[in-house]
Amino acid sequence: VTRHPSFAVIGNPIAHSLSPWIHQRFATQCGIALVYETMAADDASFQKKVKDFFANGGMGLNVTLPFKEQAYALAHKPTARATKARAANTLWMEHNQIYADNTDGFGFIKDINRFMDLSHKTILIVGAGGAARGLIQPILDAKPAQLIVANRSKDRALSLQLDAPEIICADLSVTTTACDLIINATSASLDGSILAISQACLAHKPLCYDLSYRFNEPTPFVLWAQSLKCTALDGLGMLVEQAAEAFYIWHHKRPETQSVLNVLRQHHASGIHI
Numbered sequence: 001v002t003r004h005p006s007f008a009v010i011g012n013p014i015a016h017s018l019s020p021w022i023h024q025r026f027a028t029q030c031g032i033a034l035v036y037e038t039m040a041a042d043d044a045s046f047q048k049k050v051k052d053f054f055a056n057g058g059m060g061l062n063v064t065l066p067f068k069e070q071a072y073a074l075a076h077k078p079t080a081r082a083t084k085a086r087a088a089n090t091l092w093m094e095h096n097q098i099y100a101d102n103t104d105g106f107g108f109i110k111d112i113n114r115f116m117d118l119s120h121k122t123i124l125i126v127g128a129g130g131a132a133r134g135l136i137q138p139i140l141d142a143k144p145a146q147l148i149v150a151n152r153s154k155d156r157a158l159s160l161q162l163d164a165p166e167i168i169c170a171d172l173s174v175t176t177t178a179c180d181l182i183i184n185a186t187s188a189s190l191d192g193s194i195l196a197i198s199q200a201c202l203a204h205k206p207l208c209y210d211l212s213y214r215f216n217e218p219t220p221f222v223l224w225a226q227s228l229k230c231t232a233l234d235g236l237g238m239l240v241e242q243a244a245e246a247f248y249i250w251h252h253k254r255p256e257t258q259s260v261l262n263v264l265r266q267h268h269a270s271g272i273h274i
């Protein structure tokens with residue numbers, strides 16, 4: 001029996017992850033045979049599951065919510081990007097050591113640049129979890145006028161500011177700065193809740209970007225932004241771009257992303273489950 005190299009994504013919830021489909025698509029494009037599965041974990045089992053995966057010959061692991069900070073913490077060899085973020089979404093094994101990178105910021109910048117140049121823009125990130133951590137440095141590198149971060153629990157935003165003093169920490173309900181771009185980096189859409197962003201932030205009709213995405217329907221954040229006459233995008237584009245960067249790290253081949261994103265959007269629009 002031929003055993004193909006084994007890859008997976010670990011998270012919670014994870015059953016509906018599109019990563020297996022995306023990575024298989026990239027693999028077909030590049031003429032590579034691989035297995036890519038989903039793995040569920042909880043806080044108590046995460047570390048053991050990661051170690052077992054690599055001990056059993058696993059080649060590469062993507063990490064999604066809520067484990068990106070834990071993934072960084074367990075890695076022996078984080079890249080500069082992962083270290084800056086203190087969060088990781090891409091793991092692999094070399095010389096018996098776990099390496100970690102963070103491709104979220106790269107993926108976000110690639111996708112957002114299809115729509116906006118971030119230099120001199122006023123940008124609000126809502127959320128301070130693993131995904132938000134990955135975005136901060138790549139956004140700062142694009143030289144925005146201001147980068148404001150607001151989070152439900154203030155402590156988590158303040159700890160993010162310790163790592164990146166250039167950002168402004170704000171209280172979501174009292175932030176009134178008119179923004180050019182608002183990024184939802186919370187997992188609020190998992191339970192359908194609406195963020196308490198003040199209308200003043202929307203004075204300039206900002207582009208609203210949701211890191212989340214939903215099958216066959218807009219996310220609550222996208223619907224909310226559209227109801228206020230703002231252009232809104234979901235995170236499918238970023239998902240494909242961060243996956244392509246992880247694929248490049250593991251296979252040293254750069255897949256073409258636009259056609260994969262197009263198929264994904266067609267499937268979503270027509271209600272076909274992948």
Ligand SMILES: NC(=O)c1ccc[n+]([C@@H]2O[C@H](COP(=O)([O-])OP(=O)(O)OC[C@H]3O[C@@H](n4cnc5c(N)ncnc54)[C@H](OP(=O)(O)O)[C@@H]3O)[C@@H](O)[C@H]2O)c1
Binds near residue numbers: 107130213238239
């Ligand atoms: N498109 C992509 O490629 C991509 C990549 C990465 C992540 N994502 C998405 O980004 C989201 C965040 O992921 P993550 O890894 O950062 O998760 P995480 O580490 O678990 O962080 C979750 C964040 O959401 C906040 N939050 C949760 N429920 C909320 C609510 N009802 N109201 C306000 N804030 C709420 C949390 O605030 P507290 O600190 O107060 O708990 C925290 O800041 C997920 O939906 C994930 O699917 C998408």
